[in-house]
Amino acid sequence: MQKLLNTIQSPADLRKLTPEQLPQLAAELREFIIDIVSVKEGHLGASLGVVELTIALHYIFNTPDDLLVWDVGHQAYGHKILTERKDKFDTNRQWGGISGFPKRNESEYDTFGVGHSSTSISAALGMAIASKLKGEAEKNHIAVIGDASIASGMAFEGLNHAGVTDTNLLVILNDNAIGIDPSVGALKNYLTEVKEGRNPRQNNMIKSLNFDYIGPVDGHDINALLKELERLKNKKGPKFLHIITTKGKGLKKAEEDQVKYHAPGKFDKVTGEILPKTEDNLPPKYQDVFGLTLVELAKQNEKIIGITPAMPSGSSLKFMMEAFPERAFDVGIAEQHAVTLAAGMATQGMTVYCNIYSTFLQRAYDQVIHDVALQNLPVIFCLDRAGLVGEDGATHHGIFDIAYLNPIPNLIIFAPLNEKELRNILYTAQLGLEHPIAIRYPRGRSESTEWQLPFEEIEIGKATELKKGNTVAILSTGTIGNNVTKAFDEVDNSSLFSHYHFGFIKPLDENTLHTIFKTHQTILTIEDGVIKGGFGSSISNFATENSYTHTIKHLGVPDSFIEHGKVSELQQYCGIDVKSLEEIFSAYEN
Template sequence: LAEGFEAALPAPMRESAKRARQLVTGNLQGSGTLFEELGFEYIGPINGHDMGQLLPVLRAARARATGPVLIHCCTVKGKGYAHAENSADKYHGVSKFDVESGTQAKSKPNAPSYTKVFGDALTEEAARDPNIVGVTAAMPGGTGIDILADRFPSRVFDVGIAEQHAVTFSAAMAASGLKPFCAIYSTFLQRGYDQVVHDVALQNLPVRFAIDRAGLVGADGATHAGAFDVGYLTALPNMTVMAASDEAELKHMVATAVAHDSGPIAFRYPRGSGNGVEMPERGEVLEIGKGRVLQEGTDVAFLSFGAHLAEVEAAARLLEKDGVSVTIADARFAKPLDIDLIVKLARTHEALITVEQGSRGGFGAMVLHELADCGALDRGLKIRTMTLPDRFIDQASPDEMYADAGMTRFDLYKMAVSLTSSDGKVVPLSKGA
């Protein structure tokens, strides 16, 4: 009956109907695979670990292909090394490790990791608020969502490697009255940007974005470097964007995100250990759009956004040895900005330097825009924005990557010196410093 119906269709529709029927019924009647029906030349499946089988296939495909080719290789993660084969979440990028035991030789930090602080803080908040749920895209351990899942398994959703779905799924839950925390690495959230724009920001839904791996991340290299999230999120109406300067601030920002129900909110934090600061028993809800001043000076003001604050403080100590009076402010928010604080810094200091672990077009650009709009640049303020350079940073340790990027305490020091009045007061560090 179906075949008779197909025969009566116009020619352009006949072949499509036939293929649809074959795919639904599984009766391909000598037809090729699904991939061949889509126009690919299909080869496989083959053993991807058998070089004697794999290499000739690759050579033949290169020599004979007249169109797109799909080579179906079957492989096992960590093939040949039991510790890797049996561990789904480890050995993607590794430090030195003991071959027999599989133990990775990592230095013992003197502070908890930002990821663990987030996971613990979120779990504590979830114990008090039953509406909190967690969403991740195949990275429960990498984002700290696994800590929440261990205690409240029914309130955590791992959607697999589908960041777009994770964002839209979170939007739907926010629309229903839940408080979703969508935990995705900075560089992976880029995959769901369309959904962040149309499904979350446009509808002003209170999705909480926990953005791990902000800034340069070391072993994972340029593909995982969280350089762009500040720029692409602050561009969106309705979005609130925060960055934690230390692990205690991260705990405050989790509490702030829980309380913020008037629209989407995001907070970013880096990979690795915190600074060893004293942790609050419970996070405090921060006033939206308000920064804080850590120390006051008169010559140079540093306005830091995020986890580079420790380097800013180290640079300030170097400057103070040379007699330069330094103000240090932690912006906390890139959107909305603390306009009153920024304007005050601009009007009471000879120089203002913004610092962030992100690309050009991010926090510093937001500050420049606001200062220009309010006329604070009209009097000749010396201002610089210290960001990651306009290039990808090669893989190295985080410290080496930030040195390559020109973002060390010595780079901050030199920038401040270059902006300070040349009255003999400042003696720059030697070039070898």
């Protein structure tokens, strides 16, 4: 039997099939996704769960003229395969390949670039209003959003506005009770009651927002989806379709362990078994250093609280949630709420560790300034995934935090060199700091297996001399300093170079800086973040303010959005990998 997927390059080809052929296509599409992701890695469970929905949407609606927006985009692999990218899907998330998320400059079918949650309803509503103003009232606009993402404040803002507009908008709730980790909160409980028929229809919160609510519908029954979408296609005004799906559908292991199979790495495509990695005697992940250290500290300090917005596994706050469930909170996809919740707790004398990925703290910038720093509340921000994060690409790199946090008064910013410093700054932060602090650390493994040593207090605002030289001063911050140390091993005349680790980006160690500028001819700054407004900019500002006229060169992330690829490839692109640093240092010898 000929494979139907082999005949499809675009939705126009898909629409040539009969409805009776679509279940076969769904099975083939699942098989194709599993085949590729089992070898090349990526986000698996979410895309498997929406295969029938993806086919039905492109079958019923006239994409790309009808505008389809996927929230976050973890679930869009089937969409990419059906929209002219099947033959290059094996390059997904690789350097030079297609993005793991919908991206406007990649395809006309990707109507809106995504990666962070809860943007789809606002974006699709904006498109719908624009279409109406342009006289294109017949055009359809569809937002597909998950039950974890719809609980975010921005999604509610979009629903609130959409309900009072006369626009051709369809919101599809893909309800599988899980985002990356299981969904939490009162809305999750409400949706569970609706699914189980325990919530009276007259008490429907979506209807109360003036949406035409339909559901719940089995999201794996392709005939039911076709029927509902065909009917909704010709119905005017804001509409809401509630579908029930299973994340990881079609791969037994992925259905059984939905957290692990969100992005499982390499696995056996037949059995689903994740292929083992040799992790014996490897240094710990930085996230685990955070999570395990926090448990240690919480045993000693009953005022310690942990907060994460929907990332207990990714941040390793799960360890504290298991050990002290009454003092560890997953607040769902709600970064703004997480920050202000932490601020409220801090006013009452609690010691709050607010763990948020660097890229996601961007979403709570006002709360950091207005609710924490302005009131000088000693919230401890733990910024996981700081720096270049790899295959998730431009939407997820944590490269802006130094630049966006640096101007905020009262805020201390610290970037540890290694796992020991991360452990010790976490300890130091709960000893009674008078200011809020942001601690930034990268994704991935640390430097040493010998890290669970007795705690040592870190002196606030003090830089560390790692190597003494006489001509060029290398000033680094954070774990990128380890690349500097490794590069020195290959440099012949390394006595030319001094190396200073500035764990504290703010406040800067000005006494040490004066010494550096008085004893060296050239200054080279290195950071795993944007050069514009970053650590190096602070050093240049210091030089200007103190009338130093040295040659200062900055290395870091250039003034552009960095795409997806392995961290090693991205560091090489930015010129901050070990090999690039060797070449730069060697040039100073000649």
